[in-house]
Amino acid sequence: MTGAAGGLGVATASYFAQKGWNVIATMVSIEEANIFRDVPNIKCYELNVTSSESIEKAKRSILNNHKSIDVIINNAGIGYRSFVELSDDSKIDSIVDINWLGVVKVCRAFIPHFRSQNKGQFINISSIAGLVNLPLGSFYHSTKQAVESFSECMAYELMDFNISVCTVQFGNAPTNFQKNVTKCEASSIASYNAMMYKITDILNKKTRKNHDLTNCIVEKLYKVAENPSTKFRKYTIGFDANFMKYLRRFLGYRAFNFVIRKKVLKK
Incomplete structure (x- = not known):
């Protein structure tokens, strides 16, 4: 599992370990591995998903110590909430490198091992942002939709090798993710400042309400890992994510856009 040192990563690694899995x-x-120091069946490795060299180094160490790998959960991710006009090159590069290219590079590195053992599963953590488009999501949503497209395309390539691919979408879980989201600075543009405040407030309130969502996500990830699908699947978890997914599907993009403008932005 990538991104295992915080939030959902810690919860997922701990849950799988409690269920008797050997967790990498x-x-x-x-x-950051100190958080797992008292869990004997969690082994920690340094891996930076933005670096092919770091991934290959970690891969060599992992495969030296583990003959077989059953599941890879691509969980590493960051948030960036910004208006396009006010966006920063380094922040754009970071979110693309981690949220999308990190998934690509980790999958690319471990496909040969999965092929050689004729089994394996990639669980790529996406988001409801991968299914719908919402205000101030230009960068985060783009990376998550890229993960969705990449995963579906890759699944076709791996059909003959007993390698399962799926994505998992959910809303705002009560982890530190929202607290750590990078936001653009306030500007002299009143409309931008008002929208940033409104969207941030909505997301924070949603996060506080979803107090059971983390457990639901972890339990679903475990079920998916225990029972890999032979076909590409998209698993949507939680009321918020399912509601938005079906609302978007039912309304179409024009009516959905109208609802978001009227109900969320009051425009």
Whole structure:
């Protein structure tokens, strides 16, 4: 699992370990491994998903210590909430490198191992952002929709090798993710400032209400890992994500856009 040092990653690694799995937890800095120091069946490795060299180094170490890998959960991710006009190159590069290219590079690195053992499963963590488009999501949503498209395309390639691919979408879980989202600075543009405040407030309120969502996600990930689908699947977890998915599907993009403008932005 990538991004195992915080939030959903910690919860998922711990749950799988409690269920008797041998968990390979990867993180940007091995110093973060202390969180698992008392869990004997969680082994930690340093892996930076933005670096092909780091991925290959971690892969060599992992395969030296583990003959077989059943599941890879691509969980590493960050948020960036910004208006396009006010966006920063370095922040755009970071979110693309971690949220999308990180998934691509990790999958690319471990496909040969899955092929050689004629089994394996990629669970790529997406988001409701991968299914619908919402205000101030230009960058985060783009990366998550890229993960959705990439995963579906890759699934076709791996059909002959007993390698399962799926994506998992959910809303705002009560982890530290929202607190760590990078936002553009306030500007002299009143409309932008008002929209940023409104969207941030809505997301924070949603996160506080979803107090059971993390457990639901972790339990679903475990069920998916235990029972890999032979076909590409998209698993949507939680009321918010399912509601938005079906609303978008039922209304179509024009009516959905109208609802978001009227109900969320009051425009």
